[in-house]
Amino acid sequence: MKEKILDYLNKKDDYLSGDQISKHLGISRQGLWKHIQELKDSGYEIVAVPHLGYRLQSCPDRLFPFEVTRNLNTKFTGKKIHYFDYLASTMDLAMQLGMQGEPAGTLVLAESQTKGRGRLGRNWFSPKYKGIYLSLILRPKILPQVSPILTLMSAVSICEALKNTLGMETQIKWPNDVLMHNKKIAGILTEMNSEVDKVNFVVIGIGLNVNNDKKYLIAQATSLKEQSGQRVSRIFILQELLRRLEANYSLLEDKGSAPIIDKWRTFSLTLGKRVKVYCQDKHIEGSAVDIDKDGGLLIRKDSGLIQKVSSGDVMHCR
Amino acid sequence: MKEKILDYLNKKDDYLSGDQISKHLGISRQGLWKHIQELKDSGYEIVAVPHLGYRLQSCPDRLFPFEVTRNLNTKFTGKKIHYFDYLASTMDLAMQLGMQGEPAGTLVLAESQTKGRGRLGRNWFSPKYKGIYLSLILRPKILPQVSPILTLMSAVSICEALKNTLGMETQIKWPNDVLMHNKKIAGILTEMNSEVDKVNFVVIGIGLNVNNDKKYLIAQATSLKEQSGQRVSRIFILQELLRRLEANYSLLEDKGSAPIIDKWRTFSLTLGKRVKVYCQDKHIEGSAVDIDKDGGLLIRKDSGLIQKVSSGDVMHCR
Numbered sequence: 207m208k209e210k211i212l213d214y215l216n217k218k219d220d221y222l223s224g225d226q227i228s229k230h231l232g233i234s235r236q237g238l239w240k241h242i243q244e245l246k247d248s249g250y251e252i253v254a255v256p257h258l259g260y261r262l263q264s265c266p267d268r269l270f271p272f273e274v275t276r277n278l279n280t281k282f283t284g285k286k287i288h289y290f291d292y293l294a295s296t297m298d299l300a301m302q303l304g305m306q307g308e309p310a311g312t313l314v315l316a317e318s319q320t321k322g323r324g325r326l327g328r329n330w331f332s333p334k335y336k337g338i339y340l341s342l343i344l345r346p347k348i349l350p351q352v353s354p355i356l357t358l359m360s361a362v363s364i365c366e367a368l369k370n371t372l373g374m375e376t377q378i379k380w381p382n383d384v385l386m387h388n389k390k391i392a393g394i395l396t397e398m399n400s401e402v403d404k405v406n407f408v409v410i411g412i413g414l415n416v417n418n419d420k421k422y423l424i425a426q427a428t429s430l431k432e433q434s435g436q437r438v439s440r441i442f443i444l445q446e447l448l449r450r451l452e453a454n455y456s457l458l459e460d461k462g463s464a465p466i467i468d469k470w471r472t473f474s475l476t477l478g479k480r481v482k483v484y485c486q487d488k489h490i491e492g493s494a495v496d497i498d499k500d501g502g503l504l505i506r507k508d509s510g511l512i513q514k515v516s517s518g519d520v521m522h523c524r
Numbered sequence: 525m526k527e528k529i530l531d532y533l534n535k536k537d538d539y540l541s542g543d544q545i546s547k548h549l550g551i552s553r554q555g556l557w558k559h560i561q562e563l564k565d566s567g568y569e570i571v572a573v574p575h576l577g578y579r580l581q582s583c584p585d586r587l588f589p590f591e592v593t594r595n596l597n598t599k600f601t602g603k604k605i606h607y608f609d610y611l612a613s614t615m616d617l618a619m620q621l622g623m624q625g626e627p628a629g630t631l632v633l634a635e636s637q638t639k640g641r642g643r644l645g646r647n648w649f650s651p652k653y654k655g656i657y658l659s660l661i662l663r664p665k666i667l668p669q670v671s672p673i674l675t676l677m678s679a680v681s682i683c684e685a686l687k688n689t690l691g692m693e694t695q696i697k698w699p700n701d702v703l704m705h706n707k708k709i710a711g712i713l714t715e716m717n718s719e720v721d722k723v724n725f726v727v728i729g730i731g732l733n734v735n736n737d738k739k740y741l742i743a744q745a746t747s748l749k750e751q752s753g754q755r756v757s758r759i760f761i762l763q764e765l766l767r768r769l770e771a772n773y774s775l776l777e778d779k780g781s782a783p784i785i786d787k788w789r790t791f792s793l794t795l796g797k798r799v800k801v802y803c804q805d806k807h808i809e810g811s812a813v814d815i816d817k818d819g820g821l822l823i824r825k826d827s828g829l830i831q832k833v834s835s836g837d838v839m840h841c842r
Contacts, residue, residue: 298623301623301717302620302623305616305619305620325719325721325722326719326721326722349834349835350668350669350671350716350718351668351669351834353668353720354720357720381720395719396719396720397717397718397719397724398668398717398718399619399715399716399717400668400715400716400718401643401644401713401714401715402671402672402675402699402714402835403643403644403803403834403835403836404643404644406715485721486667516667516669516721517667517720517721518721
């Protein structure tokens with residue numbers, strides 16, 4: 207109902223009488239009053255003027271589930287949202303929820319994380335209300351060894367969402383960093399719970415720096431605010447990101463990995479570069495020539511030999 | 525302390541005075557009496573005769589943790605045991621415990637399971653006190669795609685344990701069924717929680733039919749009791765199984781997969797046979813010629829082409 211009240215208040219840039227709203231939404235005046243109070247408590251500035259009615263002055267910068275789902279228009283992504291002001295890690299909770307049978311598309315969303323994490327147990331700095339920190343449960347019918355494609359699919363979705371909403375151009379550093387002007391703006395962590403020959407479920411974690419101020423970012427990191435020079439609506443970007451994730455995931459299910467990899471190539475910062483890839487205790491140096499259908503990076507070594515790397519940390523040389 | 529009292533009572537096939545036991549173990553007579561009562565409550569038949577003392581008549585057929593760890597002599601396997609009279613599924617709990625950071629070697633053990641499960645969500649019938657139903661947490665430093673070797677390692681451990689304890693010969697049907705006279709006696713389910721390029725932890729689930737009566741077994745299944753014609757001590761087999769699992773896991777860590785695969789070949793019922801392998805919605809028919817270093821089955825098709833299968837259900841033809 208809060209969603210509907212906001213929708214209605216949003217439509218008009220003028221005062222609306224309580225009577226008008228109540229009638230339109232089919233609720234009692236008292237019910238309306240209660241909802242309005244709750245919205246105000248949540249940070250919505252709603253002014254009430256006698257004889258004129260209510261007017262929505264401003265919305266708080268929060269990722270409330272009813273705001274996320276409003277006009278989202280997805281089939282399953284974000285249909286169920288677990289939302290927290292702060293959480294240790296959206297990944298941990300989503301993995302738990304996956305085990306409890308939560309359906310594909312279920313989203314865990316936190317305004318801040320105390321133990322946000324990236325690949326290989328690395329830290330993901332998650333200051334309150336500054337970024338988008340989400341974990342999405344998916345239940346793909348794939349073999350575990352095919353799962354890296356989901357990381358590429360997510361990276362592509364982030365790039366597309368930023369282009370569609372802000373017109374910003376981003377690049378992907380293989381396998382899972384999204385960069386803008388060579389600085390990291392988003393990271394992806396894909397975890398799964400699987401049998402040897404069946405994925406039970408996958409959780410895709412995304413951390414995106416949105417309104418982080420430059421002074422709180424490390425040298426290799428950036429935010430949408432730093433890049434665009436202004437505050438950015440997190441909800442607007444989150445919604446488009448969820449839409450792109452669903453669209454690309456459906457594409458993957460329908461057509462396989464080829465179209466995802468084609469898109470990935472267009473955003474790639476790695477292909478064509480001379481790279482060093484650190485994988486476990488070894489490293490491989492050479493020219494990043496292509497990506498194969500499983501998302502593995504193909505490197506042409508100086509000997510001319512082409513070697514595939516399934517995972518690792520890439521350093522772009524020169 | 526219960527462990528020590530049983531050890532001491534076990535050593536002599538005669539009555540031991542309370543005074544003697546108390547002194548030997550350094551506990552009060554009252555403390556001893558309390559422990560003896562608890563042991564009796566757990567099903568141990570301990571007779572107490574005035575002026576003679578205590579005598580252990582019989583032990584209950586239970587997998588109590590203090591019985592499992594007694595003289596187990598492993599480094600980490602079974603050092604911590606979560607034991608239940610019944611449980612929905614040892615796998616579910618072990619996966620939860622793995623996420624909570626329980627160390628490698630932690631064991632979940634149930635006398636019965638209400639929702640015991642095998643590969644691909646299949647049911648594992650787990651009647652009370654009849655079988656061994658365990659899940660073991662491991663934290664191998666391997667890439668997710670290498671995990672199938674853990675299933676082979678577990679199958680080898682089961683065969684070795686049955687040979688060492690009962691002198692029984694078993695065979696392995698690729699990848700994870702242990703058979704005796706062509707009937708299934710044990711199953712293995714390997715699940716993992718992983719990132720794309722890092723295994724967080726693995727849970728190995730084993731279901732072994734021990735004292736199941738023939739009339740309660742389906743046609744393709746058998747039990748140690750049916751095969752040997754007599755009741756078998758579950759604790760004796762469980763302990764040896766844990767020792768073999770630890771030994772083979774250490775072998776895998778030290779020397780890689782080759783020695784495990786060599787052992788696996790000696791127990792294999794599949795190699796050399798004509799097989800049909802059902803994998804997802806396809807099937808491949810041919811001769812099972814070998815197993816590769818990742819545990820994949822190599823099949824020579826009638827065209828002469830050799831194809832690798834990483835997972836699937838094998839049907840032995842003819």
